[in-house]
Amino acid sequence: MTAGEGAVSTVEASDDVGVGGAASDDVRVDGARSDDVRVGGARSEDVRVGGPSDEAGVGGEDALAGLRRQAQHLIAELAGPVRRIRLRSGPAVLEVEWHPDEVTRPDLPAARSELAPAVVPAPGAPPAVIRPPVPGRAAVRAPIVGTFYRAPEPGARPFVAVGDLVRPGQPVAIVEAMKLMNEVTADRAGRVVAVLVEDGQPVEYDQPLVELDPA
Amino acid sequence: MFETVLIANRGEIALRVLRACKELGVRTAVVYSAADADSAAVRLADQAVRIGPASSRRSYLNAAAIMEAARQVGAQAVHPGYGFLSEDADFAEICADNGLTFIGPPPAVMAALADKSSARALMSRAGLPLSPGSVAPVPTAAAAAEVAEAVGYPVIVKAAAGGGGRGMTVVRTPGELRRAYTRTRAAAQAAFGDDRVYVERYLTDARHVEVQVLCDAHGNGVHLGTRDCSVQRRHQKLVEEAPAPALSAAVLDTIAETALRGALQVGFVGAGTLEFLVDAEEKFHFLEINCRIQVEHPVTEMVTGIDLVHEQLHVAAGVPLRWRQEEIRLHGVAVECRVNTEDPERGFAPTPGRLERFTPPGGPFTRVDTHASAGYLVGPWYDSLLAKVIVWAPDRELALNRLERALDEFDIAGPGVHTTIPFVRRVLDDAAFRKGRYTTGLVDRLLAAPARGSAATPAPRTAPAADPDATHRRTR
Numbered sequence: 001m002t003a004g005e006g007a008v009s010t011v012e013a014s015d016d017v018g019v020g021g022a023a024s025d026d027v028r029v030d031g032a033r034s035d036d037v038r039v040g041g042a043r044s045e046d047v048r049v050g051g052p053s054d055e056a057g058v059g060g061e062d063a064l065a066g067l068r069r070q071a072q073h074l075i076a077e078l079a080g081p082v083r084r085i086r087l088r089s090g091p092a093v094l095e096v097e098w099h100p101d102e103v104t105r106p107d108l109p110a111a112r113s114e115l116a117p118a119v120v121p122a123p124g125a126p127p128a129v130i131r132p133p134v135p136g137r138a139a140v141r142a143p144i145v146g147t148f149y150r151a152p153e154p155g156a157r158p159f160v161a162v163g164d165l166v167r168p169g170q171p172v173a174i175v176e177a178m179k180l181m182n183e184v185t186a187d188r189a190g191r192v193v194a195v196l197v198e199d200g201q202p203v204e205y206d207q208p209l210v211e212l213d214p215a
Numbered sequence: 216m217f218e219t220v221l222i223a224n225r226g227e228i229a230l231r232v233l234r235a236c237k238e239l240g241v242r243t244a245v246v247y248s249a250a251d252a253d254s255a256a257v258r259l260a261d262q263a264v265r266i267g268p269a270s271s272r273r274s275y276l277n278a279a280a281i282m283e284a285a286r287q288v289g290a291q292a293v294h295p296g297y298g299f300l301s302e303d304a305d306f307a308e309i310c311a312d313n314g315l316t317f318i319g320p321p322p323a324v325m326a327a328l329a330d331k332s333s334a335r336a337l338m339s340r341a342g343l344p345l346s347p348g349s350v351a352p353v354p355t356a357a358a359a360a361e362v363a364e365a366v367g368y369p370v371i372v373k374a375a376a377g378g379g380g381r382g383m384t385v386v387r388t389p390g391e392l393r394r395a396y397t398r399t400r401a402a403a404q405a406a407f408g409d410d411r412v413y414v415e416r417y418l419t420d421a422r423h424v425e426v427q428v429l430c431d432a433h434g435n436g437v438h439l440g441t442r443d444c445s446v447q448r449r450h451q452k453l454v455e456e457a458p459a460p461a462l463s464a465a466v467l468d469t470i471a472e473t474a475l476r477g478a479l480q481v482g483f484v485g486a487g488t489l490e491f492l493v494d495a496e497e498k499f500h501f502l503e504i505n506c507r508i509q510v511e512h513p514v515t516e517m518v519t520g521i522d523l524v525h526e527q528l529h530v531a532a533g534v535p536l537r538w539r540q541e542e543i544r545l546h547g548v549a550v551e552c553r554v555n556t557e558d559p560e561r562g563f564a565p566t567p568g569r570l571e572r573f574t575p576p577g578g579p580f581t582r583v584d585t586h587a588s589a590g591y592l593v594g595p596w597y598d599s600l601l602a603k604v605i606v607w608a609p610d611r612e613l614a615l616n617r618l619e620r621a622l623d624e625f626d627i628a629g630p631g632v633h634t635t636i637p638f639v640r641r642v643l644d645d646a647a648f649r650k651g652r653y654t655t656g657l658v659d660r661l662l663a664a665p666a667r668g669s670a671a672t673p674a675p676r677t678a679p680a681a682d683p684d685a686t687h688r689r690t691r
Binding site (some may be wrong): 144146149 | 248249254264265266267268274277283284286287356460
């Protein structure tokens, strides 16, 4: 484990585990929403595994083991050094903080990452870049007015993450209109440069949703 | 009153409704297609939602997209304008299901009246005279022939689900009936998904007179007098005036009162129009009822001083009618002409294009309802109504002079763009029209005669079609 400022591994309670020096791969950047920055210069993530109905107790050990496995997955996929991880098993919470300055992903604009908050909706949700579309840049657009969703269902893994290669016809999002889920598919091959809309936000017809660097 | 109204239409009527909302302090939201992104309504609305591509099937006819837009803007009511979904009872019901007030009659009333044969039956029961013919749909060509023999030729075969001048075939001799019957049923099935047709006597040289009614949700109603819309080409109206000229005041009153009685008996709510044919003996026959604001509503506004869209909004918000019948006073004469981007010299074919010049007329008692401006692109996707010029004067002679003067001022030019203004001038010049003694045969008579001054430059001219269903454009 990489040591960060808060890289102290402590057990605060029998079912509340802090693991210093872990990491996450999930980033949602929104330069405009600086009030969302929760830890100065750092990113954090809340992960809920299971619902509030999960009873700590009988399943407590299992839940904690599950959280550990989740944490290990995150660490394995991490791009930058970890600052802090917090696990809790009842109701299960996994919180990750890391240093953004060391994030070296080329697709994330450095200027934005300074103030970038990280509010992540789903466990293991891959990164998005929320910003206005770049004129002239290829983008997958909304086929209908409705509500934009990144994942096939709440809590599920988003269809695509920044850096993913997509092929024509591959689902990249859902736009819900009148309770009908309309799958949005890529019209060309390319690498995802940015996801332009926040999960659950209203979109208009033809609004750019996912920016692509055509392959 | 509503806080936010969503306007589910485009063109001049979207702007018309938007203005009414603003005047009543109602927040406005409009939906628009990709083709209308720079429209005046989009620019002036408090909020605009792009709901689809140019194709109206995927935008202005897309109920799901409109409901999404209503949700996004937090609207309490939807104004459908005319055309598109304005007379779609299913859409009205979808609005209700989504907690929105549809600005129009209740869905059940709309459904009953949208079916022409059911509307005929309802109005007949309410005591309105029908033109001779079948009330129920005729199931076979033989049954149609029987009705035709009974009422006498010519007859018109009409789709029960038709409207706006579509789904009708005129039959002049018994030999044509079987083919016309089969063809109208097939066309109705294709256009409306409903192949029921009925047969009625076709009145040639009749006048098309309609009555504007306004009913609230509490059982009150008033009529706002008559309009004459006999200047039609293939059932598409070109010039409308209020009140209907050259009919005795007693007959006009009777038509208007009968119309209001019919509307109240079927539970009508909102602004509506009952259309009648009036024959040479001044006998009138109910044709159909329109459950929406109409293109020609401004002439009624000009002679009554009542803003019909304001009243639609009040009624939809549940306010009791703000007038009693005796408070409705008709004053003077108003005439409207439609300026369409069509070429009268080529069978009124649409002529889309960019408007390099567009300067509407001004002056006293002259109103122009238009969504266009210089630089505006008239696209090929929607109907060709570009502007309505409406004038008012104390008497008909002065009103017609004023309309001629206004049309003289109207400057519209763009590559390939033609308008109906030259043809409207011919109507205004016609001696019979001037005297107020004209019928639905006027336009065909003008088209059959060469235009003045056209002898020097003969232009190819399509013959006036006898078949009203040959057109795919709609009147409202």
